[in-house]
Amino acid sequence: MQYARMMKLGIETVVDPPEFATALESLRHCDYILIDTMGSSPYDKGKIEKIYECLEANSTEYKVDVILVMPSSIKYEDLLATYENFDSLNIDTMMFTKLDETRGFGNIFSLAYETKKPISYFSVGQEVPEDLVCANSDFLVECLLNGFNRSKA
Ligand SMILES: Nc1nc2c(ncn2[C@@H]2O[C@H](COP(=O)(O)OP(=O)(O)OP(=O)(O)O)[C@@H](O)[C@H]2O)c(=O)[nH]1
Ligand SMILES: [Mg+2]
Numbered sequence: 001m002q003y004a005r006m007m008k009l010g011i012e013t014v015v016d017p018p019e020f021a022t023a024l025e026s027l028r029h030c031d032y033i034l035i036d037t038m039g040s041s042p043y044d045k046g047k048i049e050k051i052y053e054c055l056e057a058n059s060t061e062y063k064v065d066v067i068l069v070m071p072s073s074i075k076y077e078d079l080l081a082t083y084e085n086f087d088s089l090n091i092d093t094m095m096f097t098k099l100d101e102t103r104g105f106g107n108i109f110s111l112a113y114e115t116k117k118p119i120s121y122f123s124v125g126q127e128v129p130e131d132l133v134c135a136n137s138d139f140l141v142e143c144l145l146n147g148f149n150r151s152k153a
Pocket of ligand 2: 036037038039
């Protein structure tokens, strides 16, 4: 919301599926519509179900691209549980944040291998947009072999 304000972009706040559908309909002329969900525990089934109902309420001809964003600094078992609990939303790609806050990247590899889901973006620090990078396998392999190096992002 802070970034939307800084960029002087319109913001719609919605709390339930009918409001979501109405907001999407009213914005359908836009080139890009970014949808951010409130953070939720992967074990909060009620919240995940509500997001699912919002996606189902979409009455436009557009398909929402679903990105699951997870911190790279949590262990593999937690990443896998998070993925499995959000998978009912039909995840398109995964994004990993905080690559600068860990020294181990095996968890990301293992999750990508296990789920066969593409990775779209990494974030490597707190600066926007400088620290947001399109994911590519060379960079991830470099992290795994030689550790994270900001200049190679
Ligand atoms: N160092 C570092 N900090 C990050 C990175 N990504 C996010 N942060 C910081 O983590 C904090 C939380 O970021 P948010 O974007 O609010 O996280 P969120 O998952 O949307 O949080 P909720 O919506 O509250 O669940 C902020 O202070 C960010 O600057 C990263 O890649 N590296
Ligand atoms: Mg958030």
